[in-house]
Amino acid sequence: MLETAKKLARREMIPIAALLGLSACVLAFVEIADEVGEGEAHAFDQALLLALRAPGDPADPIGARALELAVVDISALGGFAVLSLLVLLACGYLAVLRKWVDAGMLLTAAIGGTLISEGLKEFFARPRPDLVAHVVETTSMSFPSGHAMLSAVTYLTLGALLARAQEKRRLRGYILGAAILLTLLIGASRVYLGVHWPTDVLAGWSLGAAWALICWGAASWLTRNAAPD
Numbered sequence: 636m637l638e639t640a641k642k643l644a645r646r647e648m649i650p651i652a653a654l655l656g657l658s659a660c661v662l663a664f665v666e667i668a669d670e671v672g673e674g675e676a677h678a679f680d681q682a683l684l685l686a687l688r689a690p691g692d693p694a695d696p697i698g699a700r701a702l703e704l705a706v707v708d709i710s711a712l713g714g715f716a717v718l719s720l721l722v723l724l725a726c727g728y729l730a731v732l733r734k735w736v737d738a739g740m741l742l743t744a745a746i747g748g749t750l751i752s753e754g755l756k757e758f759f760a761r762p763r764p765d766l767v768a769h770v771v772e773t774t775s776m777s778f779p780s781g782h783a784m785l786s787a788v789t790y791l792t793l794g795a796l797l798a799r800a801q802e803k804r805r806l807r808g809y810i811l812g813a814a815i816l817l818t819l820l821i822g823a824s825r826v827y828l829g830v831h832w833p834t835d836v837l838a839g840w841s842l843g844a845a846w847a848l849i850c851w852g853a854a855s856w857l858t859r860n861a862a863p864d
Contacts, residue, residue: 657852660845664779667838671761671778680832684767687827694768696827706824707771713782713821718745718789725793740854741792748788748846752781752839763830770828780831780839783822787843788850790814795851818843 670676689695696703711717722745729738753775761778763769775781794814798807822840825831 657845657848660841660848663841664838664845667834667841668759668778671759671832671834671838676832676834680764680834681766683826683833684764684829687829688767693766696770696829703770706827709820710771710782710824710828712817713786713824715749715781715785718785721793722789725796729796736854736857737796740850741796744788744792744847744850745785747850748785748843749781751842751846752779752784755779755842756781761832761835764832767829769830771830773830777831778835778838779842780822780825780835782825783818783831783836783839784843784846785839786821787818787840788847790818791844791847792851795847 667676685693687697689697696706722741726738726742729735729741756776756778759778760776763773763777791814794811798810801807801810818840822836825836826833
């Protein structure tokens, strides 16, 4: 009886925690966008970008050449081709298991996140950093970071799917922690490579997490209502 009450209490807390997390992420994005629009974040962006460059040489990232190459590889994990392949393979796997809601949620999260990211880039039209040299080539606008946002959407969603299938709390925590770490590394790599302002990445993380929470909440609601009583 007591154990059942505890389980019910935990279930009731999940949507509340998700709503609070969503609100915090949206508020963070709005605040960052406001700071960027008013130019108040420029000093912070400049200072952090220059801190990641060798003194007196904005074309040379700090650290050995091996570190630079490793960061390029990490950044590629948040690229459109890698994320698209990962999403398609994961959706195929979920389709084989006939988990249609999860597959649809993942596909919706990825496509919707891409559309939101590209739309906001065009809306804000913030140029890429010209303060330091770019280690890799870029073609789109800067705000928000697509790598940061889409890696948050994809890896956090996949992490949540994998964690839900695990019975042990430690294993669930490890999977979610790994997804968060990967998301943070990809976003940070964009600043190190000089192709994004730090606030671009912070905004991408915030918006990506918010969109992932929305998609996850919708999928959970659909799953509960589709389950037989």
